[in-house]
Amino acid sequence: MQTIFLLLSTYGLVFGSFFNVVGLRIPNNESIVHPGSRCTTCDRNLTWYELIPVFSWVFQKGKCRGCQTKISALYPVIEISTAILFTISPLLVGWSKELLVSWCLISLLVIITVSDIKYMTIPDKVLLFFTPVFIVLRVFIPLDPWWDPVAGFALGFGLLFLIAVVSKGGMGGGDIKLMGVVGIVLGWKATLLAFMLATLFGAVLGVAGLALKLVKRGQPIPFGPYIVLGTLVSYFFYHEIIKWYFQLMN
Ligand SMILES: [Zn+2]
Numbered sequence: 001m002q003t004i005f006l007l008l009s010t011y012g013l014v015f016g017s018f019f020n021v022v023g024l025r026i027p028n029n030e031s032i033v034h035p036g037s038r039c040t041t042c043d044r045n046l047t048w049y050e051l052i053p054v055f056s057w058v059f060q061k062g063k064c065r066g067c068q069t070k071i072s073a074l075y076p077v078i079e080i081s082t083a084i085l086f087t088i089s090p091l092l093v094g095w096s097k098e099l100l101v102s103w104c105l106i107s108l109l110v111i112i113t114v115s116d117i118k119y120m121t122i123p124d125k126v127l128l129f130f131t132p133v134f135i136v137l138r139v140f141i142p143l144d145p146w147w148d149p150v151a152g153f154a155l156g157f158g159l160l161f162l163i164a165v166v167s168k169g170g171m172g173g174g175d176i177k178l179m180g181v182v183g184i185v186l187g188w189k190a191t192l193l194a195f196m197l198a199t200l201f202g203a204v205l206g207v208a209g210l211a212l213k214l215v216k217r218g219q220p221i222p223f224g225p226y227i228v229l230g231t232l233v234s235y236f237f238y239h240e241i242i243k244w245y246f247q248l249m250n
Pocket residue numbers: 039040041042043044064065066067068069
């Protein structure tokens with residue numbers, strides 16, 4: 001069993017490294033396979049050992065070996081997060097078919113996080129790739145009732161669309177579409193919880209960011225990463241949270 005988890009975290013690191021590339025290149029309409037990875041400042045091709053996830057960043061002390069430009073800590077953080085999420089998935093959803101859904105969901109969410117943090121955009125191409133994948137998955141690994149993915153899509157898309165209209169542009173088009181796609185995977189109840197958690201995380205971290213002077217008042221903050229956090233928590237812990245909430249009310 002330990003071997004499986006070791007293997008899963010290794011896969012997670014490698015996939016995380018790939019998701020970094022996808023999230024960075026897709027919004028620029030670049031190919032995700034060609035050319036190989038290079039330093040964005042000095043254009044030097046990276047050698048094989050500079051491509052080893054996390055470790056290369058640590059050993060190079062977060063700097064390019066050619067031009068000494070700082071390499072964002074976002075990359076190793078994304079790689080480690082992917083590894084952790086891939087590895088804990090079977091513990092949370094069990095060794096079942098649903099595991100496929102959870103790994104695909106994690107993949108989508110990690111790529112979106114990279115793009116949204118880096119460019120404040122949620123690329124349509126990524127959503128268009130994953131939407132049919134999730135539809136097929138939910139046909140063969142259905143929710144109960146079977147129409148829940150449809151209701152989830154309608155709720156996720158509709159709710160954020162409504163907010164965008166009411167707030168006159170306070171919600172981006174990418175966020176609206178992302179919440180719709182999330183709805184297909186989660187069904188409507190967990191999507192509603194995901195949205196509430198996203199708003200909560202956004203408010204708490206927004207206030208904390210202002211208090212710690214990490215963000216300036218009025219500075220635009222991408223909402224995508226909060227949708228990602230809310231979605232992950234709701235997907236993995238929906239039943240626990242609902243149970244806890246109703247115990248609290250009694
Ligand atoms: Zn460089």
